[in-house]
Amino acid sequence: MNITAGQLLSQIQNPADLKKLSKEQLHQVCEELRQYIIDVVSVHGGHFAASLGVVELTVALHYVFNTPYDQLVWDVGHQAYGHKILTGRREVFPTNRKYKGISGFPKRDESEYDTFGVGHSSTSISAALGMAMASHYKGEFDRQHIAVIGDGAMTAGMAFEALNHAGVANANVLIILNDNCMSIDPNVGALKEYLTDITTSPTYNKLRDDVWNLLGKLPVGKNFTRDMASKLEASLKGVVSKSSNLFESFGMRYFGPIDGHNITKLTDTLQDLKDIPGPKLLHIVTTKGKGYALAEKDQTTWHAPGLFDKITGEIFKKVPERPQPPKYQDVFGHTIIELAEKNDKILGITPAMPSGSSLKFMMEKMPERAFDVGICEQHAVTLSAGMATQGMRVFCNIYSSFFQRAFDQAVHDVCIQKLPVIFCLDRAGLVGEDGPTHHGVYDIAYMRGIPNVIISAPMNEEELRNLMYSAQLPDNNMPYVIRYPRGQGVMPEWRTPFKAIKPGTGRKLRDGKDIAILTLGHPGNFATEAIRELLADGLQPAHYDMRFVKPLDEAMLHEVFTNYDKVITIEDGTITGGFGSAILEFMARHQYKAELRMLGVPDKIIEHGKPEELFRECGYDAAGIARTVREMMKNKITVTA
Known part of the structure; x- marks a missing residue:
């Protein structure tokens, strides 16, 4: 399917192109950007609702700030689809999260606009503060540093550790709290109640608007007057809401909450905040899934729905011919x-x-x-x-x-x-x-x-x-x-009676000759598939499902190394220090001599792709296991005409 960007979005290769547009045209850019995300994700998959919720914020940030010189850190990373599209990756965006394609998260070696890698959550304030302090040390006093924290990331302790430091660091950092009441599931805890209190108090919101309007009319240079107005706002907020000084208690200048979908308000506000030095926090209120009605209504389902029909909202699910194993x-x-x-x-x-x-x-x-x-x-x-x-x-x-x-x-x-x-x-x-x-x-x-x-x-x-x-x-x-792994298992009829398993006891799944395959966890199923293929070659591998890496089934291992001089270990973890290493240590401790091959995740970063593509790359899919066995047993393979 050929997906094309809208009239304005198609002209934007980087934020410099965005800045050529008038403020009035930003509304159209937001609509086109939102539609492009919907079009691509519906056909190619990926995270969905989070990026829709920050379209206006994304456009406003790149319109107001001088990125990438001004450092922008996204938290959590699946909010950053619009950011990727506006920073030179629109044409390759359909490869998002695909094998050898672009990452689904900001990634430093992918773009200079991705200032910090963020696949998990709650790191943005610490990272942006570190950037700001380093810039201050280098004398780059005009450089801005912005952390966008949302989707529940503010609930983590690390975010509050960073707030505690930022308030006394006197660094030029802007924290934007994207308040949408969600992570993947609805937010929980006292912080959620606090944010709800601030955003729903009509008395406070009227006061906020009055004070904000007053601040907007004051000359930027009159810092004393601006400071006095800020102190007045903080004092009055304390009267209106017993909990409204949470962020200010960390030494933050607090602004908001404001509508995160009002592009004009956002750009005006961000422009004003550029002129206020030191640590500050802007609280914006957004709707996760904004612009796609079904995603707004059911934000958990539409966090990452898979492929879907953007018109009807039908999420495509393969209908299996026979009962499938559960996840x-x-x-x-x-x-x-x-x-x-x-x-x-x-x-x-x-x-x-x-x-x-x-x-x-x-x-x-x-x-x-x-x-x-x-x-x-x-x-x-x-x-x-x-x-x-x-x-x-x-x-x-x-x-x-x-x-x-x-x-x-x-x-x-x-x-x-x-x-x-x-x-x-x-x-x-x-x-x-x-x-x-x-x-x-x-x-x-x-x-x-x-x-x-x-x-x-x-x-x-x-x-x-x-x-x-x-x-x-x-x-x-x-x-x-x-x-245990992500995804489906192998047993459609899985509700079996419970049986106790003694720690450190494995299972011998089949006897064999010449070579033993030791597996841990789900990859044992890959080995089972490989063995079916190897039997046609005249090979008879033994298969042991170890079940435990600590404690090891030492009785079983003594049996293995007494009877086999060729052994393969298979795991879905890093080979360095993993299950295979534990078997190698056992060998050394008991002075066994055998040819041992360890299959698993090698000592390098494995990028994204479909699981079967990554298993193949690491060499422990069924084909990789069979290939390794053949290499080790090359002199014993029966050649048939």
Whole structure:
């Protein structure tokens, strides 16, 4: 499908072209930009509602500020589609999130306009403040630094740490709070209530408009008068709303809230703020999914809907010919309810991912026992640890790449204290189109070195259920990691009876000759597929599903290295420090000699693409496994006519 940009948008190759337009033409630019995002995402996929909500802000920022000299940091990154289109990437935008195409998030080596890589959330204020302080040190006093923080990112502790520093740093930084009451799911917590209080108070909003109008009429040079007016505004706000001084208590000059979809107001306001030095915060109110009615109505579904018909709103779903296996996340979501119905000590925690993790099912059925804590991974882990001290069996569900943020808490608050928190690490392995900021490939390596922890990975849905069941049994008094991938499993009939699995016990799936394949987790299914192909070559590989990387099934490994002098390890994590490394350490410790090949994620950053494309690139898809076996067994392959 040939997608063309509108009359004005087609003339904009970079922000310099945008600046050639009159302010009156910006309305049309916004409409064309919004329509272009809808057109492309409906056909090619990607994140959707977040970028629609900041179209006017994106246009206003590039119209007012001198980017890229003025540094613009987006947070969270999936708000930045309009930014990419206006900064020289309109023609390649259809390759967004595709293999070898442009990234779905700002990326420093993709464009000089992408000042900071932001795939996760809540980093923008720290990054922009660091840029501002460095510019001040270098004497670049005319340089502006803008952090756009939205989609729930302000709930994270790191954002408040940065606010605390920014207020005393005297750096020229502008923080724009994009308040749309959403992350992927609706925002939660006291901050949401505070922002609602500010944005809905009619008395405060009238006062804000009056004071803002007064400030707008004052000459810029009369700083004393402007300061006095600002102090008057702050004092009156304290009378109107008991909570209105939150940001000012950090030393911020607070402005707003203003309508984030009023392009004229935005450009005028940003132009005024350019002349005010020091740290300041502009609060704008937007609608996630603005301009597409269905996305405005159901913002969670339309966060990243996949391909859809932009006219009817039908989201295209493939209709399978036969029953399909469920997503691993849904197996978790339904299984935790089954377990909780039998064990009243079970609780569920997730940091802002109730839909993505499928904890939403438990939140709906058992709202007193399942909690979304916002984008606060560190808090989620220590909260779980606190609950565990009181005898609770807590399933803390965090995406693998997000769990990295809570590494310190996992060490100090859980593992050192040997508290039986159950970490369900969703999206483990290569996740696909979200790319390197979301690949969950490091958790095995960084958790394996910590004492007092069990680390497991199920090969299928039945194994996931059994590991969840085993982790919550009374005789388990250890922190317990269960890692599983994004997407579908392999068992359409997945509701199997629960069976206990002893930590450190693997499964021999088939006997063989000459070579043994050791797998951890879902890639075991790739090995099963490869073995079917290898049998035609006359090869007979043995297959062991290890299930645990800590503790290892040492009895099984002694069997392997006693009987096989060629071994392959397969994992969907980084080879460096991962499952294969653990097997190699076992070999060295017991002085076994064997030819060992380790398949997994190599020691480099893996970019975005469909999962099967990335598995192939890393060499541990079925074809890659079969190829490695043939290389190791090249003298034993039976050649048939």
